[in-house]
Amino acid sequence: MKTKKTALLTELLADRFSDTWRLLSETSQFLSRTPVFDYHEDQLRLWRRDLQNAGKDAEISRQIREEVTELRKSLRRQGYDLSLAKQNLVIEGFRNDTALAEGFSRVVLFFTGDDIYWLAGDDNHITLAEMLERQLDARLREDRRGIRSRHYLWYRRKGNDLVLSGSDTEMKEDFERLKAMAKANDLVILAKLKGLK
Numbered sequence: 001m002k003t004k005k006t007a008l009l010t011e012l013l014a015d016r017f018s019d020t021w022r023l024l025s026e027t028s029q030f031l032s033r034t035p036v037f038d039y040h041e042d043q044l045r046l047w048r049r050d051l052q053n054a055g056k057d058a059e060i061s062r063q064i065r066e067e068v069t070e071l072r073k074s075l076r077r078q079g080y081d082l083s084l085a086k087q088n089l090v091i092e093g094f095r096n097d098t099a100l101a102e103g104f105s106r107v108v109l110f111f112t113g114d115d116i117y118w119l120a121g122d123d124n125h126i127t128l129a130e131m132l133e134r135q136l137d138a139r140l141r142e143d144r145r146g147i148r149s150r151h152y153l154w155y156r157r158k159g160n161d162l163v164l165s166g167s168d169t170e171m172k173e174d175f176e177r178l179k180a181m182a183k184a185n186d187l188v189i190l191a192k193l194k195g196l197k
Contacts, residue, residue, distance in 0.1 A: 020065040020068070023072075024044070024047055024048060024064070024068050027071065027072060027085075028044045028048075029085050030075075030082050030187075040071070043071075047064050047067065047068065051064050080187075081191045081194070086160045087160050087190050088161045088186075089162055089182050089189055090161045090162065091164050091165075091178060091179045091182050092163050092164070094166040094170070095166070095167065096167070096168055099165065103156050104154040104155060104156045105122075105154065105155055105156070106120060106121060106122070106123070106124070106125055106155075107120040107128070107153050107155045107164075108125055108128045108129045108151065108152055109150070109153060109178075110129075110133075110136065110147045110149070111151075111181070112147055116189065116192035116193070117136055119131060119132040120155070125167050126152075129150060129152065149174060149177060149178075150174070151166075151175070151178050152169035153165060153167055154167055155193075155196060157196075162190060166178075
């Protein structure tokens, strides 16, 4: 299992050996999904323009690459997970037990004031929720945080997409709330569900 240090080292090495255009493109794509995009938009545009105008000038390309790499390091220090740049969170309707035949699995998500907890497994959604609640009970009580919303879902990884669908146990209003949260915070949710394979 990859540790956070190993994952970070892998990302830093990938930055070092990636093509400048690719690195700039991935960084732009990632930032466009964050609240800090406006702050970086002009710089991204300038790098793109300078890189286009540089042609085969290796020195300009190297300099832009260093600056983009430095920005990526800074974003990581701020807690951003740039490995999520290519991933998408897809919230897709409701499914029933036939979803198993389509490659979906069961998962329950609990949102607290400042975190997301999940448990996946073969048990039914109610049993999974009860198990997760028992695991979290003491910790949440101690921190005075409560579970703000519970979601009973089907999930499937499909290429770069994490597809989440409501189960028969999921209330329609709760599912609409999940869709709104995903629209506003897809990278946060993807980061918390990174271990969901």
